[in-house]
Amino acid sequence: MVSPDTAHSTSSKRRVSARIAGIKPSATLAVDAKAKELKAKGRPVIGFGAGQPDFPTPDYIVDAAAAAVRDRANHGYTAAAGLPELREAIAAKTKRDSGLELDASQVLVTNGGKQAVYSAFATLCDPGDEVLLLAPYWTTYPESIKLAGAVPVQVTADESTGYLATVEQLEAARTERTKVLLFNSPSNPTGAVYPREQVEAIGRWAYEHGIFVVTDEIYEHLVYDGVTADSISAVVPELADTTVILNGVAKTYSMTGWRVGWMAGPADIIKAAASYQSHLCGNVANVSQRAALAAVAGPLDAVEEMRVAFDSRRKKIVSLLSDIPGVECPTPQGAFYAYPSVKALLGRELRGVTPTNTVELADLILEHAEVAVVPGEAFGTPGYFRFSYALAESDLVEGVSRVAKLLTEVR
Numbered sequence: 001m002v003s004p005d006t007a008h009s010t011s012s013k014r015r016v017s018a019r020i021a022g023i024k025p026s027a028t029l030a031v032d033a034k035a036k037e038l039k040a041k042g043r044p045v046i047g048f049g050a051g052q053p054d055f056p057t058p059d060y061i062v063d064a065a066a067a068a069v070r071d072r073a074n075h076g077y078t079a080a081a082g083l084p085e086l087r088e089a090i091a092a093k094t095k096r097d098s099g100l101e102l103d104a105s106q107v108l109v110t111n112g113g114k115q116a117v118y119s120a121f122a123t124l125c126d127p128g129d130e131v132l133l134l135a136p137y138w139t140t141y142p143e144s145i146k147l148a149g150a151v152p153v154q155v156t157a158d159e160s161t162g163y164l165a166t167v168e169q170l171e172a173a174r175t176e177r178t179k180v181l182l183f184n185s186p187s188n189p190t191g192a193v194y195p196r197e198q199v200e201a202i203g204r205w206a207y208e209h210g211i212f213v214v215t216d217e218i219y220e221h222l223v224y225d226g227v228t229a230d231s232i233s234a235v236v237p238e239l240a241d242t243t244v245i246l247n248g249v250a251k252t253y254s255m256t257g258w259r260v261g262w263m264a265g266p267a268d269i270i271k272a273a274a275s276y277q278s279h280l281c282g283n284v285a286n287v288s289q290r291a292a293l294a295a296v297a298g299p300l301d302a303v304e305e306m307r308v309a310f311d312s313r314r315k316k317i318v319s320l321l322s323d324i325p326g327v328e329c330p331t332p333q334g335a336f337y338a339y340p341s342v343k344a345l346l347g348r349e350l351r352g353v354t355p356t357n358t359v360e361l362a363d364l365i366l367e368h369a370e371v372a373v374v375p376g377e378a379f380g381t382p383g384y385f386r387f388s389y390a391l392a393e394s395d396l397v398e399g400v401s402r403v404a405k406l407l408t409e410v411r
Contacts, residue, residue, distance in 0.1 A: 019147065027139050027378030028386075031362075035372035046399035047372040048387040051188060053254040053336070055309075057291075058302040061253060064294035065287050074286035080278035081270075082109025082262070083286070086293045090262055093296040094245070097220060098231035108270050108277065109284050109292075113218050113248040113261035114140055115277075120214045120244045120263055121148035121180070123273040129179035131214075134165050135380035136339060138188045138216075142380070150179070154380055159330050159341050163190040164198060167205045180212045186219040186229055189379045189386040190339040191314075191332020193223055196230045203236030213239060216246045218261075219335040221303050224311045227333045241266050251335075252303050253295040260284055260292040310336045313389040313396055320400040321387070324407055336390045339376075343383035349411045357382050369402040 014021075028049055035047035056062075068074050081087065087104040094100050110116040117140060121131065127149035133141055135156040142152040155173045157165040170181065183202070185194040194202070206213050213232055220229045233243040248261030263273055283289075314332060321329040321340050329340035347356055351368055355361040358375035362385065365371050376384030389396055 052256040055254045065291040068290035081274040089297045108263045112259040116261040118144040125150035130177045131180045163192040184216040186334025191335045193334040213243045223334045338387045369406040
């Protein structure tokens with residue numbers, strides 16, 4: 001039996017640690033969940049929140065997973081850092097797609113891209129280290145940085161530059177505590193792709209100042225208009241010893257639910273991260289790893305089919321959004337997101353309410369147009385919406401048309 005004194009002592013202590021209590025839940029997942037909840041209640045909600053392809057995982061990958069289920073070798077523990085043959089295949093895929101030479105020992109297979117993000121900062125950063133965070137940013141980045149004890153330092157670019165930050169901005173944000181630059185191209189949430197010359201300029205700046213680069217390349221194959229997604233350490237080879245590449249199968253192969261990502265980089269960094277993972281979770285599910293092996297070692301035909309479909313939707317959504325008065329939508333060149341500015345619509349009356357921020361405006365759109373969008377506050381830049389165009393083109397047209405009709409009432 002617990003004594004009253006003990007019970008009082010326990011109840012007076014924090015039940016949830018400050019570290020975990022300070023985490024903001026994923027806004028994109030929250031919007032998607034709310035849209036699905038309303039749909040389940042019979043409301044015809046169209047959701048632009050989910051950051052996942054709407055295509056099935058290619059059959060040859062599913063077949064590899066089905067075969068793996070029956071193989072007893074996949075029923076037990078395997079190496080925490082990943083199946084050796086998958087690590088080899090990821091190294092070969094990196095050479096094929098980015099021109100970077102990697103050894104299998106420089107690859108760590110993780111439980112999805114999110115674990116790779118957090119593990120990179122947990123491995124690289126000590127408390128008080130600063131990470132330059134290009135904004136608009138993916139909602140998980142700052143939370144992962146803070147969980148690792150580091151400090152995110154936001155460097156913001158807006159629609160006037162196509163959401164591309166400059167070396168001058170980075171230099172202005174750099175301090176003696178700057179340890180890492182987080183680089184993401186193609187970008188979530190903006191779809192921006194840094195041109196090669198800008199990638200080189202940023203890479204050389206990072207090298208000259210001894211700054212590590214964590215580069216998230218998960219949208220590398222989803223680019224349009226003839227642009228390329230250049231890997232920063234391929235453009236600036238001197239960065240090879242201070243760059244960690246994050247990637248995964250989720251977006252390229254429509255495998256978000258399979259939960260396979262990876263870190264690749266200097267052998268000592270990867271070895272340390274693998275040691276951490278051995279205590280955190282051990283190996284990624286073997287069946288998922290076998291599916292990922294089929295994906296990265298296989299052809300890119302299915303990827304190209306998705307890319308062509310996304311390109312068509314991209315052009316459609318930019319055209320529709322740009323026709324709405326008060327909306328400014330730069331044309332994204334990668335990923336599957338549009339990131340329009342709606343700042344001109346704030347502080348104006350809509351259906352008897354005057355929204356002062358994009359959270360409030362998004363709520364009005366969900367309530368009155370039955371369309372779910374993610375407000376820019378989730379990405380560090382109020383005044384914007386993220387529209388994922390990873391949905392059927394008919395739904396895309398209907399959804400944006402509803403938004404446009406509602407927004408014509410803004411006074």
